Amino acid sequence: xxxxxxxxxxxxxxxxxxxxxxxxxxxxxxxxxxxxxxxxxxxxxxxxxxxxxxxxxxxxxxxxxxxxxxxxxxxxxxxxxxxxxxxxxxxxxxxxxxxxxxxxxxxxxxxxxxxxxxxxxxxxxxxxxxxxxxxxxxxxxxxxxxxxx
Numbered sequence: 001x002x003x004x005x006x007x008x009x010x011x012x013x014x015x016x017x018x019x020x021x022x023x024x025x026x027x028x029x030x031x032x033x034x035x036x037x038x039x040x041x042x043x044x045x046x047x048x049x050x051x052x053x054x055x056x057x058x059x060x061x062x063x064x065x066x067x068x069x070x071x072x073x074x075x076x077x078x079x080x081x082x083x084x085x086x087x088x089x090x091x092x093x094x095x096x097x098x099x100x101x102x103x104x105x106x107x108x109x110x111x112x113x114x115x116x117x118x119x120x121x122x123x124x125x126x127x128x129x130x131x132x133x134x135x136x137x138x139x140x141x142x143x144x145x146x147x148x149x
């Protein structure tokens with residue numbers, strides 16, 4: 001089964017943008033459909049500009065920013081970015097980012113428990129339904145399934 005790195009497995013050194021793009025895209029590629037665009041520098045710059053992720057410090061991105069970019073990359077094909085941000089902000093009012101990120105990784109891996117916020121469970125279920133639906137499209141076209149998830 002494909003899974004994302006847990007919080008402690010994320011890089012603990014701050015990364016420059018090109019390193020962030022490489023890392024985030026390597027981690028999220030298995031979760032994106034073939035036609036979905038991977039994370040780009042302009043996307044990251046727009047996320048910073050609109051306040052979806054904090055500004056880098058001395059052009060370097062922290063573990064928190066990398067985790068948020070992973071979440072945004074996986075959720076963005078389904079949910080508007082502003083909605084994802086609102087959900088993250090509401091959840092981080094009560095819990096640490098590291099705990100929420102690990103709950104997201106578990107949920108996306110199919111591990112749900114009562115301690116996970118219901119909104120997180122529903123969002124993960126939506127991602128799984130979206131991926132399952134996209135996987136059916138090639139069969140309807142009479143093609144082999146070429147999805148990456």
